[in-house]
Amino acid sequence: MGFAQLVIGPAGSGKSTYCSSLYRHCKTLGRSIHIGNLDPAAENFDYPITMDIRELISLDDVMEELGLGPNGGLIYCMAMEHLEENLDDWLTEELDNYLDDDYLVFDFPGQIELFSHVPMLRNFVEHLKRKNYNVCGVYLLDCQFITDVTKSVNGCMASLSATIQLELPHVNILSKMDLVTNKRDSENYLDPEPQLVLSELNQRMTPRFKKLNKSLIKLVDEYSMVSFIPLNLRKESSIQHVLAQTDNGIQYGED
Ligand SMILES: Nc1nc2c(ncn2[C@@H]2O[C@H](COP(=O)(O)OP(=O)(O)OP(=O)(O)O)[C@@H](O)[C@H]2O)c(=O)[nH]1
Helix, strand or coil: CEEEEEEECCCCCCHHHHHHHHHHHHHHHCCCCEEEECCCCCCCCCCCEEEEHHHCCCHHHHHHHHCCCHHHHHHHHHHCHHHHHHHHHHHHHHHCCCCCCCEEEEECCCCHHHHCCCCHHHHHHHHHHHCCEEEEEEEEEEHHHCCCHHHHHHHHHHHHHHHHHHCCCEEEEEECHHHCCCHHHHHHHHCCCHHHHHHHHHHHCCHHHHHHHHHHHHHHHHCCCCCCEECCCCCHHHHHHHHHHHHHHHHHHHC
């Protein structure tokens, strides 16, 4: 039995920084951890990478050969059939390097298409499961983007879309909490009361959206997806708390 986290979230939400902190924290604890890079465009890492998708596909080559820009190139890299076909072989070979109890963390690119409709991520999860890995999804959202009710609902919907796509135990993280100057701005949305969110949403929008707002909040509430864990990397206890939550998620996947 192996254990893995898939680190996903919008571009710049702090995925690589989170991986780096998690790596350092686990090293301090003496816990074995390996970070895999799944971003064909990534360049700089401040932690050792033990698996690297750039061995399989290069964003520069795709951009040059197809005349695509960075975003189109990345989506092409992730969606192309070539990758789907080779991913299985590559992953099988890579996973053979790890022991049963090893803990793998995969850092994905931030293209939102990856966790909405491109099947690559889902196939990746299926592969890990076939290899007997318990997997947990970790979704990062930059706290700067949920300082009001519409952004907060938007963040919840994006995270919910990832959960549905992956069908995994799922931990939501509100990243970069050290940048929050007015704590109340984000605290209101860390574990909000659905009725309050609905009433605030209704106040912000014209009455014709009332029915839609009600359905949206009901949906988010029913999936229990409105909870985000705040992550302040200046506090060691914060990453420790996130690790405990992801361990729970992974454990939950075992049942
Ligand atoms: N203050 C602060 N800055 C952060 C934190 N996490 C990340 N950053 C900064 O946010 C920027 C983006 O962070 P990354 O870790 O590269 O984000 P990412 O999600 O991996 O980015 P992509 O892979 O491009 O999608 C960098 O400049 C980081 O230094 C945090 O907790 N606090």
